[in-house]
Amino acid sequence: MTDPVLSIRNLSKAFGALVVTDDLSLDIMPGECHAIIGPNGAGKTTLIGQLSGELTPDGGHVLFKGADITDTAAHERPHLGLARSFQITNVLPGFSVLENVALAVQIHRGGNSRMIGRAAVETELNEAAMEALIRVGLAERAGTIASTLAHGEKRALELAMALALAPSVLLLDEPMAGTGHEETARMVALLKDLAGERTLVLVEHDMQAVFALADRITVLVGGRAIATDTPDAIRANADVRAAYLGEDAA
Amino acid sequence: MAEAAAPAATDRLGPRIVVPAIIFSVLIAFPVMADLANASWLMTLATRMMIFAIAVVSLDLILGYGAMVSFGHAAFVGIGAYAVGILASHGMNDAALSFPVAIVAAALFAAVTGAICLRTRGVYFIMITLAFGQMAFFTATSLSAYGGDDGLTLWTRNTLFGTGLFADRLIFYYVVLAVLLAAYLICRSIVGSRFGRVLRGCKENERRMIAMGADPFRFRLVAYVIAGMIAGVSGALLANHAEFVSPAYMTWQRSGEFIIMAVLGGIGTLHGAILGAAAFLALEEILSHWTIHWRMIFGPLLILIVYFAPGGLSALLRSIGRND
Ligand SMILES: Nc1ncnc2c1ncn2[C@@H]1O[C@H](COP(=O)(O)OP(=O)(O)OP(=O)(O)O)[C@@H](O)[C@H]1O
Ligand SMILES: [Mg+2]
Numbered sequence: 407m408t409d410p411v412l413s414i415r416n417l418s419k420a421f422g423a424l425v426v427t428d429d430l431s432l433d434i435m436p437g438e439c440h441a442i443i444g445p446n447g448a449g450k451t452t453l454i455g456q457l458s459g460e461l462t463p464d465g466g467h468v469l470f471k472g473a474d475i476t477d478t479a480a481h482e483r484p485h486l487g488l489a490r491s492f493q494i495t496n497v498l499p500g501f502s503v504l505e506n507v508a509l510a511v512q513i514h515r516g517g518n519s520r521m522i523g524r525a526a527v528e529t530e531l532n533e534a535a536m537e538a539l540i541r542v543g544l545a546e547r548a549g550t551i552a553s554t555l556a557h558g559e560k561r562a563l564e565l566a567m568a569l570a571l572a573p574s575v576l577l578l579d580e581p582m583a584g585t586g587h588e589e590t591a592r593m594v595a596l597l598k599d600l601a602g603e604r605t606l607v608l609v610e611h612d613m614q615a616v617f618a619l620a621d622r623i624t625v626l627v628g629g630r631a632i633a634t635d636t637p638d639a640i641r642a643n644a645d646v647r648a649a650y651l652g653e654d655a656a
Numbered sequence: 657m658a659e660a661a662a663p664a665a666t667d668r669l670g671p672r673i674v675v676p677a678i679i680f681s682v683l684i685a686f687p688v689m690a691d692l693a694n695a696s697w698l699m700t701l702a703t704r705m706m707i708f709a710i711a712v713v714s715l716d717l718i719l720g721y722g723a724m725v726s727f728g729h730a731a732f733v734g735i736g737a738y739a740v741g742i743l744a745s746h747g748m749n750d751a752a753l754s755f756p757v758a759i760v761a762a763a764l765f766a767a768v769t770g771a772i773c774l775r776t777r778g779v780y781f782i783m784i785t786l787a788f789g790q791m792a793f794f795t796a797t798s799l800s801a802y803g804g805d806d807g808l809t810l811w812t813r814n815t816l817f818g819t820g821l822f823a824d825r826l827i828f829y830y831v832v833l834a835v836l837l838a839a840y841l842i843c844r845s846i847v848g849s850r851f852g853r854v855l856r857g858c859k860e861n862e863r864r865m866i867a868m869g870a871d872p873f874r875f876r877l878v879a880y881v882i883a884g885m886i887a888g889v890s891g892a893l894l895a896n897h898a899e900f901v902s903p904a905y906m907t908w909q910r911s912g913e914f915i916i917m918a919v920l921g922g923i924g925t926l927h928g929a930i931l932g933a934a935a936f937l938a939l940e941e942i943l944s945h946w947t948i949h950w951r952m953i954f955g956p957l958l959i960l961i962v963y964f965a966p967g968g969l970s971a972l973l974r975s976i977g978r979n980d
Contacts (some may be wrong), residue, residue, distance in 0.1 A: 414866050420784070423946075447927060460863070460865060460866070460867070473978075479871070480866045480867065481866045481869055481871040482863075482869070483869075484868055484869030485869050488868070489869075490867055492864075492867070495812055496861065496863060496864045496867075497861065497864065498857055498860040498861050498864060499860060500860050501856075505853070509854070509857050509868070511848055512853065512854075513869045513870050514852065514868075514869065517850055518850050518851060518854050518875075519845045519850075519851050519868065520849055520850040520851055521850075521851045521852070522845055522849055522851045523850075524848040524849070524952055525848065525849055525850045525852070525853045526848065526853070535968070550838050567868065568863075571868060571869065582862070605765060625851055628942075635946070
């Protein structure tokens with residue numbers, strides 16, 4: 407049996423009296439697309455935050471490629487191959503679309519202490535950035551200032567920036583949040599493409615997208631995983647239907 | 657003028673090069689013009705402006721590109737000045753020694769205080785840089801061996817490898833100008849470089865930069881130390897210019913003036929720092945000749961300028977350039 411690439415062991419986190427991660431254990435296998443679903447406030451974003459190192463868990467461990475990264479700083483994790491995207495678009499608003507992504511490429515590749523030479527005209531960085539932009543369908547907007555993008559375009563940029571870090575495990579927090587039908591369809595196609603090449607942890611409310619993409623699904627309710635299984639089994643699971651899917655269908 | 661269209665890089669590059677080129681051309685030609693106008697006393701003022709401009713350019717590096725509102729920048733200037741003064745009082749009078757010492761002393765102070773200040777954000781950062789600035793100030797006033805409150809008179813300007821170059825007013829003017837140009841070019845190079853892009857990114861969105869794998873603290877600290885070193889050079893020049901060193905060089909008021917100069921010229925432009933320092937000292941000079949109550953006019957005037965020209969003098973120049 408292969409070892410999990412990302413292993414969550416007895417993770418717990420509370421904000422005051424509110425328990426948002428409740429003794430959660432979960433293994434993410436290499437190459438899988440693992441969806442995490444659950445109602446609003448279930449603790450999905452908080453979990454991504456702890457995996458990316460932005461939030462410190464109260465207890466438990468996170469193992470990445472076999473090593474304990476629970477105490478690894480957030481800014482070190484992308485260099486190990488673990489990167490995230492944000493539910494609420496979180497780009498560099500004053501930078502151009504291209505520079506947002508080129509900066510991600512630069513940080514990933516290193517040489518960040520170089521103080522000579524204009525970074526903006528470095529073709530190797532810009533070419534790699536363009537590749538990511540082409541991939542998410544944003545190439546024509548490369549010169550646009552990020553803050554002026556439409557919502558759907560910002561979502562695409564959000565993903566391009568995470569992609570530019572070339573992570574082996576990509577944590578995606580609701581990549582389709584607030585996008586239109588067409589954009590969602592394009593995003594699903596793109597994620598399907600990505601799923602073939604790297605491990606994805608996908609937090610998503612769009613059930614159609616989740617069932618189209620996921621190899622396995624974990625249902626999170628109140629910070630606990632009430633089920634982890636294949637999409638078909640999850641669809642058939644009575645607890646899940648009661649706790650989550652039922653509400654969603656109504 | 658199409659506002660909605662993306663302002664292409666070329667559109668912005670124009671004024672970026674033209675305005676600094678004009679500024680430095682004027683500074684190069686200034687001694688000749690002052691001579692022709694029979695106003696060679698202006699040379700002293702212009703030299704002082706450039707010395708201040710060096711400090712403000714360095715402040716703009718961290719303020720305009722790193723969002724670090726340092727309220728203790730005068731401390732670096734003071735440390736640079738005291739390095740020259742203290743060495744001179746022990747008979748070590750060559751710039752080849754005192755300038756490197758000034759730079760290293762300012763760098764050490766910046767590294768130690770920066771490592772602490774940069775753990776904080778926003779108002780706390782401002783307050784802590786202010787506190788360290790005041791510490792440097794009170795330390796200077798307590799140096800009784802070096803004049804304490806009264807400061808320290810230099811009996812002569814620094815020699816440079818044994819030559820008396822600094823003593824010549826015209827040569828010293830051009831030495832200061834060369835340092836200003838070097839400071840400007842160094843900072844210009846930094847902000848456009850890979851390092852500078854990370855620094856600017858941290859100003860834009862710190863959280864995202866961390867998620868992409870950059871540690872903002874490291875980049876900010878390096879920028880802070882570089883800014884401190886440049887300000888230290890400005891202090892070493894100031895000591896030579898005034899032939900005097902005093903705790904007054906590092907008061908919090910002086911730090912505040914540096915911020916005002918940066919804002920007045922337009923932060924995040926570098927050349928704006930030069931305009932800001934020049935405008936500030938020129939206004940101070942004119943108003944103080946006119947009335948002893950000049951500060952009552954100076955304050956409101958600064959507020960009006962900043963209010964009606966947000967983005968400072970450099971933005972004003974840019975909009976004039978665009979309307980043509
Ligand atoms: N910094 C915080 N301080 C206090 N409470 C918080 C904080 N962040 C999140 N919470 C609370 O923790 C709970 C879980 O939040 P979280 O954002 O992880 O939910 P989620 O599953 O991502 O929800 P959604 O589907 O709406 O995105 C919510 O009740 C939220 O209000
Ligand atoms: Mg969420």
